[in-house]
Amino acid sequence: MEKMWIGALGLSSLLGIFGSLVAAENATLAHVEIDGNAFFDSKTGERFYIRGVDYQPGGSSNLTDPLADIEICKRDVPKFQDLGLNAVRVYTVDNTQDHTECMQMLAEAGVYVILDVNTPDSSISRSNPGCSYNADYLQTVFATIDVFANYSNVLGFFAGNEVINDETNTNTATYVKAVVRDMKKYMRARNYRQIPVGYSAADVTENVQLAAHYFNCGDDADARVDMFGVNDYSWCGKSSFQVSGYSTKVKAYSNYSVPLFLSEFGCTKVTPRPFTEIGSIYSTQMSSVFSGGLVYEYSNEANNYGLVQIDSDTSVTTLQDYQNLKSEFESTQNPTGDGNYAKNNNVSTCPTYEAGKWEANNTLPAMPSAASAFFSKGAGEPMGTGYPTQFRCGDTNLSDYFTADAASTTQSASLSSSSASEGSSSSSASSSSSATSATSSTQSSSKSKGNAVAAAEVPTLFRAMAHVWNYVL
Numbered sequence: 001m002e003k004m005w006i007g008a009l010g011l012s013s014l015l016g017i018f019g020s021l022v023a024a025e026n027a028t029l030a031h032v033e034i035d036g037n038a039f040f041d042s043k044t045g046e047r048f049y050i051r052g053v054d055y056q057p058g059g060s061s062n063l064t065d066p067l068a069d070i071e072i073c074k075r076d077v078p079k080f081q082d083l084g085l086n087a088v089r090v091y092t093v094d095n096t097q098d099h100t101e102c103m104q105m106l107a108e109a110g111v112y113v114i115l116d117v118n119t120p121d122s123s124i125s126r127s128n129p130g131c132s133y134n135a136d137y138l139q140t141v142f143a144t145i146d147v148f149a150n151y152s153n154v155l156g157f158f159a160g161n162e163v164i165n166d167e168t169n170t171n172t173a174t175y176v177k178a179v180v181r182d183m184k185k186y187m188r189a190r191n192y193r194q195i196p197v198g199y200s201a202a203d204v205t206e207n208v209q210l211a212a213h214y215f216n217c218g219d220d221a222d223a224r225v226d227m228f229g230v231n232d233y234s235w236c237g238k239s240s241f242q243v244s245g246y247s248t249k250v251k252a253y254s255n256y257s258v259p260l261f262l263s264e265f266g267c268t269k270v271t272p273r274p275f276t277e278i279g280s281i282y283s284t285q286m287s288s289v290f291s292g293g294l295v296y297e298y299s300n301e302a303n304n305y306g307l308v309q310i311d312s313d314t315s316v317t318t319l320q321d322y323q324n325l326k327s328e329f330e331s332t333q334n335p336t337g338d339g340n341y342a343k344n345n346n347v348s349t350c351p352t353y354e355a356g357k358w359e360a361n362n363t364l365p366a367m368p369s370a371a372s373a374f375f376s377k378g379a380g381e382p383m384g385t386g387y388p389t390q391f392r393c394g395d396t397n398l399s400d401y402f403t404a405d406a407a408s409t410t411q412s413a414s415l416s417s418s419s420a421s422e423g424s425s426s427s428s429a430s431s432s433s434s435a436t437s438a439t440s441s442t443q444s445s446s447k448s449k450g451n452a453v454a455a456a457e458v459p460t461l462f463r464a465m466a467h468v469w470n471y472v473l
């Protein structure tokens with residue numbers, strides 16, 4: 001990809017080479033790549049198991065971008081090293097901010113980032129998924145990709161987190177899968193590294209496996225996930241491989257063709273948590289099917305899942321869970337060799353539609369037509385968090401993201417014919433929020449977007465509910 005990228009830039013390649021010479025002193029981590037159902041270090045060729053934590057200090061109620069504040073990174077990155085981590089998952093970032101220093105510090109510490117591209121205000125809505133899948137939404141997703149695509153220590157992106165969270169909203173999977181497709185096509189159109197794209201599924205027994213197969217099925221390789229995360233809280237206290245149900249899951253997913261990992265784990269029914277599942281996750285009991293996971297979560301928030309208590313921007317107090325996790329990681333080596341991973345080219349069979357059980361559509365909506373402009377121009381100006389897109393049906397006004405000048409000077413990448421889709425998939429229902437003039441001023445860095453934002457602004461209460469419905473961290 002690197003070579004292709006330089007080639008594609010033609011004249012700019014000299015600059016690119018010069019740039020990388022200048023950057024030589026900066027540590028870069030080798031990309032993590034995928035083969036079969038496993039991750040590998042692209043430099044050493046060794047199997048890569050995620051040893052991570054979920055990381056969103058402040059949680060969803062006090063949303064802060066932990067990768068944009070070097071003080072916060074200086075506080076936390078040494079703790080990641082002390083715990084022996086190689087990855088963190090971040091649920092929301094602010095795409096208007098500069099993340100270079102923190103990403104660099106993480107790279108130097110050997111830590112990869114798995115990044116959710118959504119924000120509470122800009123994500124697929126359970127109440128009206130078709131409407132929320134619109135060009136303004138895709139602009140925020142693509143702008144976040146623009147900001148992070150160049151860091152070698154981005155392990156992957158999540159196109160969605162727990163959007164399906166019970167049996168009544170399985171239809172939302174259709175739109176999340178369309179976002180997976182659009183993200184992968186966007187990275188190709190922009191000549192970025194093809195960073196893996198996945199989905200992080202809620203621990204819903206009735207449909208988590210249906211979801212896993214749905215996201216990995218069908219003829220369109222772009223629409224299929226590159227990796228799949230399951231949030232799983234089944235190992236409580238000093239459980240076991242059998243009692244926790246892990247053994248059943250290893251069997252159930254044994255024919256799954258892409259990397260699978262625990263995108264959240266750490267049941268709190270028994271506290272302090274002994275984290276004895278570490279011994280199982282990083283053993284041959286699991287390694288043929290799972291590639292590690294992320295403990296929920298680094299900082300202690302209202303729901304009491306933390307490893308550390310945050311005292312201030314410069315200090316944290318480690319909790320007993322932290323010590324327990326650290327000692328479990330210390331005493332648990334990865335399986336030797338390739339851990340019996342499987343190279344299985346059989347993608348999943350698409351689950352069939354069944355009312356009340358699995359209502360996702362195996363025919364995906366076309367990308368909203370206005371969004372194809374981003375493929376040729378890039379996403380334009382990032383809009384930050386607190387930029388509500390969920391209730392905007394239909395196509396966007398592109399002038400909101402591009403100044404005339406920027407639009408004419410941005411480099412145009414060659415487009416494959418399939419990426420410029422026709423028509424809009426979004427329903428033509430008028431925005432339910434446009435009638436209200438109530439504007440809430442939530443804490444955010446969103447740039448003002450004139451009338452477009454005002455029209456989409458929704459009452460605080462409604463937004464708060466949207467947070468609960470759609471974005472449970």
Ligand SMILES: *[C@@H]1O[C@H](CO)[C@@H](O)[C@H](O)[C@H]1NC(C)=O
Nearest residue numbers: 015016017019020023146150
């Ligand atoms: C990506 O990194 C290369 C080499 O360091 C640099 O030349 C290029 O400008 C970067 N691209 C972006 C979009 O930041």
Ligand SMILES: *[C@@H]1O[C@H](CO)[C@@H](O)[C@H](O)[C@H]1NC(C)=O
Nearest residue numbers: 057058062063064072312313
């Ligand atoms: C929200 O997070 C910021 C930054 O970490 C912190 O300074 C502030 O005190 C927090 N506010 C609340 C209400 O927790």
Ligand SMILES: *[C@@H]1O[C@H](CO)[C@@H](O)[C@H](O)[C@H]1NC(C)=O
Nearest residue numbers: 019022023026100101104105
């Ligand atoms: C190298 O890292 C420093 C410190 O994080 C950063 O300021 C600088 O922009 C980086 N250089 C390049 C070329 O990425």
Ligand SMILES: *[C@@H]1O[C@H](CO)[C@@H](O)[C@H](O)[C@H]1NC(C)=O
Nearest residue numbers: 254255256342343344345346
């Ligand atoms: C792939 O599918 C074929 C046909 O169903 C089957 O025979 C084969 O065992 C499968 N391969 C794997 C690795 O599951």
Ligand SMILES: *[C@@H]1O[C@H](CO)[C@@H](O)[C@H](O)[C@H]1NC(C)=O
Nearest residue numbers: 213255256346347348349350
């Ligand atoms: C694996 O098995 C499940 C059912 O247990 C099925 O839905 C899925 O399509 C299978 N995948 C492959 C690759 O055969």
Ligand SMILES: *[C@@H]1O[C@H](CO)[C@@H](O)[C@H](O)[C@H]1NC(C)=O
Nearest residue numbers: 353359360361362363364365
């Ligand atoms: C699936 O999508 C197709 C194309 O948009 C549509 O014709 C069909 O009615 C949808 N099926 C269901 C069950 O919603």
Ligand SMILES: *[C@@H]1O[C@H](CO)[C@@H](O)[C@H](O)[C@H]1NC(C)=O
Nearest residue numbers: 397398399400449450451452
């Ligand atoms: C798009 O936005 C620009 C600037 O806000 C405005 O001048 C223009 O009339 C808008 N176009 C449409 C079709 O709404």
